[in-house]
Amino acid sequence: MQSVLKTLSVLLFAGTLSTSALAADPIKIGVVTPLSGTYAGIGQQVRWGLELATKEVNAAGGVMGRQIELIFEDEEANPSVAVQKAEKLFQVSKVDFLTGTVNSGSTLAVGQLAERSGKLIATTVSFADSITADKCSPNVFRVNARAGQQSAALAAWMSKEKPKAKVFYLGPDYEMGRSTVAAFKSNVDRVGGESAGEVFAPLDSKDYTQYFGQLRAARPQVLYTSVAGNDTVRLFTQLQEFGLLANMTVLGASGTVTAQNISAIGKAAEGFVTGVGYSAEVASPENKKFVEAFRAATKSDPDLYGADSYGLIYAYKAAVEKAQSTETDKLREALRGLKWSTPQGEKTIRAGDHQAEQVMYVVRVKDGKFGVVAEVSGPDAIGADTCTRF
Template identity: 30%
Template sequence: MKTPGHIRAVSRRTVLKGAAAAAALQLAAPFIIKARGETPLRIGMVDPLTGAYAAVAQNEVMGARLAVQQVNANGGILGRPIELLVEDSANDVGTGVQKARKLIDRDQVTFLIGDVNSGVAQAIAQVTNEKKVLHIVSGGHTDTITGSDCKWNVYRVCNTTSMEANAVADLLFTKYGKKWHFITPDYAYGHTLQKAALADLQKLGGTMTGNELTPLGTTDFSAYLIKARAANPDVLLVLPQGSDMVNCLKQVAQFGIGKQMHVAGLQQELESLEAMPPEARVGIWMFEWYWKQPGVSGVDKFVAEIRKVNNGKVPTARHWFGYTSVHTLAAIANKEKSLDAKKLAEALGGFELADDVKLQPNKCYYRKGDHQLMTSAFVGEALSQPAGDPEDLFRVDRVVAGDKTAPPEAATGCKLQWPT
């Protein structure tokens, strides 16, 4: 997933492996415009291109590259072409911080995007805040990023963990039962997601039978599943993501856990459903964006454009996160005719995404008080056997607007401190 000609050679960047890398390289054709001799404007992106979240991270980068291509074809940012410089955080906080500093100090990027991993995203936000660089968190969900640890220069595209829980908890309680057991990834994202779901459960009058904390990169979930089976809940909520989600649901199916209790969760990803066998695709979930939206402006075009660079496969929410992050930065800079981080950060408060960027039926805008994008939740059920299109692995039953799932700004704990 490298950028063209005058951008630094691939050997100086992480080499992405497999089909995703090959697809992304199709976007590395010479799409940087010759913008009147202007110096290219650099956007840095830090994501975990290797490890448990490699598939979703690579798709975020692919979506960002498509947006770069489109922006450059329309004159770039303030007449300057964009270069996207990508670094691998490898799901490690220290590595992510190092890569962010490198992009800012050595590569002189104007903006930064990332990270999928919430812990890494929070650490990078400390760096961008220190350096006064406008930063969009594309895929890290933990509440505190736009909550108690919010920063004037940091905005977020993906949902918060509270938004995810609020979108689906009532449905799970009503349809599946009031006793829940959790399988939770043991880091920032998992902790806040489980906390939000438990708060909703308790408000509804339900109880938790247990919470199994699992390290990132777990391959064997048998011990956790044995404990969950012994607790005899109504619902087993599977909260890990990436390859951890795939491994967990595969073992749930192998052990026949679904015959004893309902299996479901909160956030689900198309990358995960694609990677697991049909019998593991079960339960109610929420998607943060879904590719099948008949009649919604711009979606069909976006699907077609991603197919061209994704080995014919449909886009996922992660493609949309990267795509939206780049388009947000370009749109606000061109609107304000400025690259000043503070001015742009102020202008993004209340900024609404255009139809061909939001790609969903509801209003999609950045809240001024916490810098969180009010983006929709696509709530429905995973399909073990799709009725028609084999790529349609999720049945969307309802699309809930972000300002219906997000806590009030006053309840987030965000207190923005602006530089003088």
């Protein structure tokens, strides 16, 4: 029995040796992303973005002569599933790198697994600040803009367009809604705005008019809201019916008005402003080329998830070529401070907290479509480095 086991383990060991010895073997990138359930739409964009960039890189000769191979697993937007699938990719498929996690809980949990397995991951979607702040990990990178960057960009724009504005806050009454409002409020305080009051409405509120008395009495120039989905539809249409939109600019979180609800909101969405890390309307030649290629491949427009995921493959390629290795420690060093170009313009990974710094865009709804109205430079939006672990 023992000799059988010994032979078996020798064979397996020899197998792993021979695979790592061949330089022309593909580089494997694991993608743990929601392909089913509520976040399947986001997972779809992640998949399209990664696949498009991989195809381009492979057609141009790959990374250090090696082709990139993507291995997808469905995480069902559940951290327990994500961790199990990530472990499978690390241990069984022996991936060199991992990405794709969407909800912040999955990114944090998979990041911890990566740290314990000595691998690197990057998220292209999660925007909870904690991932590159108090819960930062030496093995986790983020190439998309975090919530703080979106809200800092929006506040910077507001202070320019509406200096010393009185701002009224209306958020959904749950943890995320409250923390989004608190983050924007601290940004407004920083740029010299004034608070005119705040209310929190339960999720799935049918009637927002009960808050309108307070809103009208406060006479704000700006309303900031972080409601989402169908709540936005009801809030905006009710604001319009009560004639409150006439003398007030409505700002919101990036998830407040989206492609999913913009047509249902209709005219009431006109003039809504938010801060984002990407818009398909960005007028640079790189972006035009990217949007065309994306449309040709998928017959849909890219959104920020697709664009950030597309950019990640190029970041990985640049880092591997700089490090001349896919090995964790060398690659981590190469990724720190890495500058590379993406459809959104040049991005830099800040070495201190692994957060990507990028130009932020302020977009406004006009004729039922978002258009870019301003750009906020990377250093103005990124905020302080609060990661203390490395």
